[in-house]
Amino acid sequence: MSITLLEAKNVGKRFGGLTALSDVSLTINKGEIYGLIGPNGAGKTTFFNVLTGAYTPNSGEFVFAGSALPYGKPHEIVACGIARTFQNIRLFREMTALENVMTGHHLRSNSTLWGILAQNRHARDEERLITERAYEMLRYVGIERHATTLARNLSYGDQRRLEIARALATEPQLLSLDEPAAGMNATETAQLRELISTIRNDGVTVLLIEHDVKLVMGLCDRVAVLNFGRKIAEDVPAVVQKNHEVIEAYLGSSHAH
Amino acid sequence: MNELAEAVPWLGSRNPKAARAFVLALMLIAPLIAVMAGNTWVRILDFALLYVMLALGLNLVVGFAGLLDLGYIAFYAVGAYTWAFLASPHFGLHLPFWMVLPLGAFFAAIAGLILGAPVLRLRGDYLAIVTLGFGEIVRIFMNNLNHPINITNGPQGINMLDSLHLFGWDISRNLQITESFRINSLVLYYYVFLLFVVGSVYVIRRLQVSRIGRGWAAIRDDELAAKAIGINTRNMKLLAFSMGATFGGVAGGLFGAFQGFVSPESFSLMESIAVLTMVVFGGMGNLGGVIVGAVALSLLPELLRSFALPVQEAIFGHVLLDPEVLRMLLLSLAMILMMLLRPAGLLPAHARYSKPELATAGKGKA
Amino acid sequence: METLLQQIVNGLVVGSVYALVALGYTMVYGILGLINFAHGDVLMVGALVSLQVVLFVQKTWPALGAFPTLLIALVSAMAVCMAMGYIIERTAYRRLRNAPRLAPLITAIGVSFLLQTLAMIIWGRNYHSFPQLIDTTPLQPIAGVFITPVQIIILLSSACLMTGLILLVTRTKLGRAMRATAENHRVASLMGVDTNKIIATTFVLGSALAAIAGVMFSTNYGVAHYAMGFIPGIKAFTAAVLGGIGNLGGAMVGGIVLGLVESIGAGYLGSMTDLCNLPVWAQTANLQETCSNGGSFELLSSNYQDIFAFVILGIVLIFRPTGLMGERVSDRA
Numbered sequence: 026m027s028i029t030l031l032e033a034k035n036v037g038k039r040f041g042g043l044t045a046l047s048d049v050s051l052t053i054n055k056g057e058i059y060g061l062i063g064p065n066g067a068g069k070t071t072f073f074n075v076l077t078g079a080y081t082p083n084s085g086e087f088v089f090a091g092s093a094l095p096y097g098k099p100h101e102i103v104a105c106g107i108a109r110t111f112q113n114i115r116l117f118r119e120m121t122a123l124e125n126v127m128t129g130h131h132l133r134s135n136s137t138l139w140g141i142l143a144q145n146r147h148a149r150d151e152e153r154l155i156t157e158r159a160y161e162m163l164r165y166v167g168i169e170r171h172a173t174t175l176a177r178n179l180s181y182g183d184q185r186r187l188e189i190a191r192a193l194a195t196e197p198q199l200l201s202l203d204e205p206a207a208g209m210n211a212t213e214t215a216q217l218r219e220l221i222s223t224i225r226n227d228g229v230t231v232l233l234i235e236h237d238v239k240l241v242m243g244l245c246d247r248v249a250v251l252n253f254g255r256k257i258a259e260d261v262p263a264v265v266q267k268n269h270e271v272i273e274a275y276l277g278s279s280h281a282h
Numbered sequence: 283m284n285e286l287a288e289a290v291p292w293l294g295s296r297n298p299k300a301a302r303a304f305v306l307a308l309m310l311i312a313p314l315i316a317v318m319a320g321n322t323w324v325r326i327l328d329f330a331l332l333y334v335m336l337a338l339g340l341n342l343v344v345g346f347a348g349l350l351d352l353g354y355i356a357f358y359a360v361g362a363y364t365w366a367f368l369a370s371p372h373f374g375l376h377l378p379f380w381m382v383l384p385l386g387a388f389f390a391a392i393a394g395l396i397l398g399a400p401v402l403r404l405r406g407d408y409l410a411i412v413t414l415g416f417g418e419i420v421r422i423f424m425n426n427l428n429h430p431i432n433i434t435n436g437p438q439g440i441n442m443l444d445s446l447h448l449f450g451w452d453i454s455r456n457l458q459i460t461e462s463f464r465i466n467s468l469v470l471y472y473y474v475f476l477l478f479v480v481g482s483v484y485v486i487r488r489l490q491v492s493r494i495g496r497g498w499a500a501i502r503d504d505e506l507a508a509k510a511i512g513i514n515t516r517n518m519k520l521l522a523f524s525m526g527a528t529f530g531g532v533a534g535g536l537f538g539a540f541q542g543f544v545s546p547e548s549f550s551l552m553e554s555i556a557v558l559t560m561v562v563f564g565g566m567g568n569l570g571g572v573i574v575g576a577v578a579l580s581l582l583p584e585l586l587r588s589f590a591l592p593v594q595e596a597i598f599g600h601v602l603l604d605p606e607v608l609r610m611l612l613l614s615l616a617m618i619l620m621m622l623l624r625p626a627g628l629l630p631a632h633a634r635y636s637k638p639e640l641a642t643a644g645k646g647k648a
Numbered sequence: 649m650e651t652l653l654q655q656i657v658n659g660l661v662v663g664s665v666y667a668l669v670a671l672g673y674t675m676v677y678g679i680l681g682l683i684n685f686a687h688g689d690v691l692m693v694g695a696l697v698s699l700q701v702v703l704f705v706q707k708t709w710p711a712l713g714a715f716p717t718l719l720i721a722l723v724s725a726m727a728v729c730m731a732m733g734y735i736i737e738r739t740a741y742r743r744l745r746n747a748p749r750l751a752p753l754i755t756a757i758g759v760s761f762l763l764q765t766l767a768m769i770i771w772g773r774n775y776h777s778f779p780q781l782i783d784t785t786p787l788q789p790i791a792g793v794f795i796t797p798v799q800i801i802i803l804l805s806s807a808c809l810m811t812g813l814i815l816l817v818t819r820t821k822l823g824r825a826m827r828a829t830a831e832n833h834r835v836a837s838l839m840g841v842d843t844n845k846i847i848a849t850t851f852v853l854g855s856a857l858a859a860i861a862g863v864m865f866s867t868n869y870g871v872a873h874y875a876m877g878f879i880p881g882i883k884a885f886t887a888a889v890l891g892g893i894g895n896l897g898g899a900m901v902g903g904i905v906l907g908l909v910e911s912i913g914a915g916y917l918g919s920m921t922d923l924c925n926l927p928v929w930a931q932t933a934n935l936q937e938t939c940s941n942g943g944s945f946e947l948l949s950s951n952y953q954d955i956f957a958f959v960i961l962g963i964v965l966i967f968r969p970t971g972l973m974g975e976r977v978s979d980r981a
Contacts, residue, residue, distance in 0.1 A: 077510065078509075079506075099509040099510055100509050100512045100513055100514050100515070103509075103510065103511060103512030104512050108510075108511070109510050111506075111507070111510070115504050115506060115507040115510070116503075116504070116507065117499065117500050117503035117504055117507065117508075118503055118504070119499075119502075119503050120496075120499060120500075120503065124496065124499075127496060128496040128497070128499070128500045128508075128511065128513075129511050130493070131493050131496060131497050131500070131511065131512060131513050132511065132512030132513070134493045136492065136493055138494065138521070141488055141489060141492040141493075141494060142485055142488055142489070144488060148492070151493075152491070152492065152493075155493070191511060192510075192511065194511070195511050195512050348750075350750050350753065350754075352757075400962070400966050401962070401965075401966065403966065404965055404966065404969070405749075406749050406750055406753075407682075407683050407749060407750070407753050408889075408965050408969065410683075410750075410753055411683060411882075411885065411961065411965075412961065412962050412965055412966075414882070415882070415957075415958030415959075415961050415962055416958075416962075418882075418954070418958055419955055419958050419959070422951075422952060422954060422955055425951070426949065426951045426952060429946075429949065430945045430946060430947065551878075552761070555757060555761060558754070558757075559758075562754055602769075603769060607765060607768055607769055610761055610764070610765040610768070611762070611765045611769075613761065614758045614759070614760075614761035614762035614764075614765055615758070615762065616758075617754060617755070617757065617758030617761070618740055618755050618758035618759060618762065621744065621747075621751050621752075621754050621755040621758065622740070622743055622744070622755065625747065625748075625751050
C-alpha cells in the first residue's frame with residue numbers, strides 16, 4: 026500500500042453563479058506521477074489554482090503530508106512543500122537563468138538582514154551554497170550552458186526547463202506542472218517527458234495537468250479526469266482510457282468543436 | 283564602484299583598474315577643485331552627495347523592488363525634523379549626532395512601515411498616487427503643527443540646528459591646521475557625506491547580492507511568480523519600504539545639520555520628483571547609474587545657473603529664466619525624454635551573474 | 649443648520665468643478681489605463697489662457713459686455729487646451745502605450761511639471777487676480793444660505809456639460825467607438841475602429857472639460873497661478889477613484905461627494921477636534937485656563953482641508969479599489 030501525500034477532500038469553487046469545481050476529491054500517493062486531465066473548461070486549472078493558493082476554495086480542504094493546507098496564501102503553500110509552474114511561463118525575465126534558480130532558493134535559505142549586512146559566516150556560506158546548488162539544478166534540467174543568459178532570451182523549451190528548475194529549488198515534495206507541454210514540439214515534449222520521470226525517480230511526486238492526453242497516458246501512474254468541474258474517473262491510465270464516461274466527455278467535446 | 287568605473291567613457295571598457303582609480307581620485311579631489319571655484323561650488327557638491335544618498339535609498343524601493351514611491355521626500359523630512367527636534371534650541375535639546383542620526387533613521391523606517399503596511403496591496407500606479415498623498419499629508423502636518431501646540435513651528439521652520447559634532451569636533455568650523463593653512467568646513471562636510479555615501483553603497487551592494495535583493499528583484503519582475511516560489515511578498519515589500527526610508531532618514535538628519543534650518547518648503551513634491559528623476563535618469567536598479575544620475579542632475583542646474591544667467595543677461599539684457607525654472611525645466615524634460623528615448627536610463631542595470639567571470643565563482647566547487 | 653446648508657451649497661459648487669476634471673481622468677484611465685498626471689495642469693493652462701484673453705479683450709474692446717468677454721476667453725482657453733491635449737497624447741503618451749506600466753506614469757509626471765514650468769516662464773510665479781466679470785456678491789439669502797451668481801452659473805453649466813457628455817458616450821457613434829476601445833483596443837481596431845483617433849479624441853474632450861473647469865475655478869476664486877492645477881487635479885483624481893475609475897457616472901458622483909465631504913468636513917473639523925468641547929480630555933490635558941475664556945484648542949483646524957482628499961483616496965484604494973459605483977473597465981493585466 027502506498028503512502029498518501031496529498032488528499033483533496035470535497036473541494037468546491039464557484040465564481041459568481043458558475044460552479045467551476047464541485048466536490049472534487051482525489052488522492053495523490055507519494056512517489057507517483059499523477060495526471061489530471063479533462064476537456065477545455067473542465068476545471069483543471071481552477072483545481073490547480075485552488076491547490077496552490079491562487080484562489081480560496083468555497084468548500085472542502087486539502088490535506089498534505091498529514092496536515093491541512095492553508096488557503097489562499099501561495100507562499101505558505103510553497104513552504105509546505107508544493108511547488109508549481111505556470112501554464113504561460115512566468116520567469117523573472119530580466120534575471121539570468123542562474124539567478125532565477127537562486128531566487129528559487131529564497132524559501133530554503135534563512136540569512137537574516139543583519140547577517141547579510143555584516144556578511145557573517147552563515148550568510149557567506151549560504152550564498153556560496155545557493156550558487157552551487159543553482160548550478161547543479163541547471164545541470165539537472167539540462168540548461169547549464171545557458172546559466173548566464175537572460176531568462177527572456179532563452180528558447181521556449183529552455184524557459185520551461187528553467188521554470189521547473191526554479192520550482193525544484195524550493196525543495197518541494199510535490200511538483201505541480203500546469204500544462205508543461207503546451208506549445209512544445211515533439212522533440213521537446215519527449216525531452217520533457219524524460220525530465221519528469223527523472224524528477225519522479227529522484228523522489229519528488231509530480232502532479233501533471235495536461236491537455237496532451239498521449240503524454241499523460243504514457244507517463245502517469247494514475248490519472249483523474251475532470252469534466253464540468255466534477256471528477257468522473259480516477260485510476261491507472263489503462264482503465265481510465267476505457268472508461269465510458271471519459272470517452273464520452275472527450276468525444277462530446279470534440280463534437281462540439 | 284565597479285558600475286561607476288564602467289561608466290567612465292573610453293577607459294571603463296579598456297582598463298577597468300585605471301577607471302576605478304580615476305573615479306576614486308575624482309571623488310577625493312572634487313571638493314579641492316571646487317573650492318578653487320568658490321565655496322558655493324563645494325556647497326553644491328555637498329548637496330549633490332545628499333541627493334546621491336536619497337537617490338540610492340529611493341532606488342532600493344523603485345529600482346530594486348519596483349514600487350513607485352512618489353512621497354519619498356517625506357522620509358527625508360522625518361530625518362531632518364528629528365534632528366531639528368533633538369538637536370536645536372527649539373525644544374532645548376542638544377543630543378549628540380550618534381544618537382540623533384540613528385533615531386532619525388529609526389523614525390523614518392517606522393514611517394516607511396506605517397506607509398507601507400496599508401498600501402502594499404495596491405497596483406503600481408495606484409501605489410504611486412497614494413504615496414504621493416502620504417508625502418503631501420506629511421507636508422501639510424509640518425506646515426500646520428504649530429497650533430494649538432507648537433511642534434514644527436509651521437511654515438517658518440526651525441532654525442539654529444546644531445551642526446555636526448564628531449566626538450567633540452565641530453565640523454562646521456574651518457579646520458585650522460597651521461597659521462596659514464586651513465580646511466574649509468564645507469570640504470569637511472563633503473568628506474563626511476562621502477563617507478556616508480560609501481557606507482550606503484556598501485550596505486546596498488550587500489543587500490543586492492543576497493536572498494533579500496533577489497527577492498525584491500523577483501517581486502519587481504513578476505509578483506505572482508515570486509509568490510509561487512514562496513517569497514513572502516508582503517514582508518519583502520515592507521522591508522524595501524523601511525530600508526529605503528532609513529536612507530532617507532539618515533540623509534535628512536545630515537541635511538538638517540548641514541543646512542542649520544529646516545522648513546516644510548524643502549520637502550515639497552517637487553523634491554520627491556527630483557529624486558525620482560535622478561533614479562530614472564541614471565538607470566533604475568543600477569547603483570552606478572543612480573549615482574551618476576544624482577550627481578548629474580544636481581550639478582547640471584547649477585552649471586546652467588552659472589553659464590545661462592550671464593548669457594541671458596548678455597543677450598536679452600535681463601534674466602529670462604531664473605535658476606529654479608531652469609532646474610524644473612531640466613528635470614521635467616529629463617524625465618519625459620528619458621522615458622521616451624532610453625527608458626532603462628543612462629546606465630541601464632544589467633542582470634547580476636550575467637558575466638561569465640562572476641558566475642563561475644560557484645561553478646568550480648560544484 | 650444654516651451653516652450646514654451653506655456648506656452643502658459650497659460643496660456642490662466645488663464638487664461639480666471636481667467632477668468636470670474627474671471626467672477627464674476617468675475617460676483617459678478607462679481607455680488607456682493611464683493616470684494622466686498632467687490633467688490638472690491642463691486646468692491651470694485653461695485658467696491662465698482665459699485670464700490672458702480676458703485682459704486682452706478688455707483692453708481692445710472695453711465696450712464688450714462681461715458675458716461675451718468671458719465667452720471669448722472660454723472658447724480660446726478650450727481651443728488652446730484641446731490642442732495641448734492632442735499634442736501631449738501624440739508626443740508623450742502614444743509611443744509608450746505598450747511600455748511597462750510605470751513608464752507612462754513617470755512620463756505623465758514629467759509632462760505635468762513641464763507644463764507648470766512653461767506656465768511659470770510665461771506667467772511668472774505670482775498669483776494673478778482674475779477680473780470679476782460676473783457678480784460674486786451673494787444674492788439675497790434663501791433660507792439663510794448665500795449663493796453667488798457665479799456659483800449658480802457653475803452649477804448649471806456643469807450639469808449641462810455632464811449631461812452632454814453622457815449623451816455623447818451613450819448615444820453617438822463616437823461614444824460607442826470610445827466604449828469599444830475602452831473594452832479592448834485590439835478587438836475594437838479589428839472591428840474597424842480607428843483607436844488612435846478615438847484615444848486622441850478622448851484626450852481632446854477631457855482637455856476641453858478641464859479648460860472649462862479652469863475658467864470656473866478662477867472666476868469663482870478670483871485668482872490664477874502656475875501651480876493652481878495640482879491640488880484640484882489630485883482631488884479630481886480622488887473623485888474619479890471614489891466613483892470607480894473608468895466609470896463616467898461614478899466620476900460625477902465622486903466629484904460631488906468629495907466636494908461635499910470636504911466642504912462640510914472643513915466646516916466642522918475645527919470644532920470636532922476642539923479639546924475644549926470634550927471636557928474629560930480638556931481636564932486631562934490641563935486646558936481649563938485656555939478653554940475658560942471662550943478659547944479653543946482645535947487639534948485640527950480647517951487648514952487641514954486638503955488632507956480629506958488624500959485620506960479618502962488612500963482609504964478607497966485600499967479597501968474598495970473599484971470605488972462606490974464599481975470600476976467599469978477591467979484591469980489591463
